[in-house]
Amino acid sequence: MSSIEAIAGVIQLAIAPVFLIAGIATLISVFSTRLGRIIDRARVIERRIPIAKHDEQRTLLLTEATALWRRIAIINWAIRLCVSSALAICLVIVTLFVGEWVVINISPLIAILFVAAMVLLVSGLVLLLREVSVATHHMRQGIEVALEGGAPEPRSAV
DSSP states (O other): OOHHHHHHHHHHHHHHHHHHHHHHHHHHHHHHHHHHHHHHHHHHHHHHSTTOSSHHHHHHHHHHHHHHHHHHHHHHHHHHHHHHHHHHHHHHHHHHHHHTTOSSOOHHHHHHHHHHHHHHHHHHHHHHHHHHHHHHHHHHHHHHHHHHTOSOOOOOOO
16 A cells, blocks of 8 residues: 555544544533633622621622632633543544554554543543532522522612
8 A cells, every 4th residue: 555545544544533622622612611601700709708798798708709619620620631632632643643654553552542532531521510510509509598588688679
């Protein structure tokens, strides 16, 4: 087989991982947007803590800030894991090309890199689920506090 045919074959093999990288990039974009929104909310809450008029308000704001920083840490790790997954897929592609020119069998390395990439991706997605769970749990707690009367009464327009 000529070298052009060999390269064409490797390119055909590399197309699926390239699409996988595109999908991971989309996930990372979603995670980054989510992270930005959480950070914006944390900044608003942290600005309100020093000017809280009652200890109950300050406690609620501190609790929310703590939960937001926990969510930031979780989504940050999810992003790291997904980026690591994309990097592992890039290594799979590079290894596919290198494998065409080396004499030794590197197919086990390709398999290991691909499995590692999938484990990293799954871990990132599990962390996204965890972050959503923390957000939902915290929101439920806030609603329960408001329903129990722990939140200030809304002012009526007179």
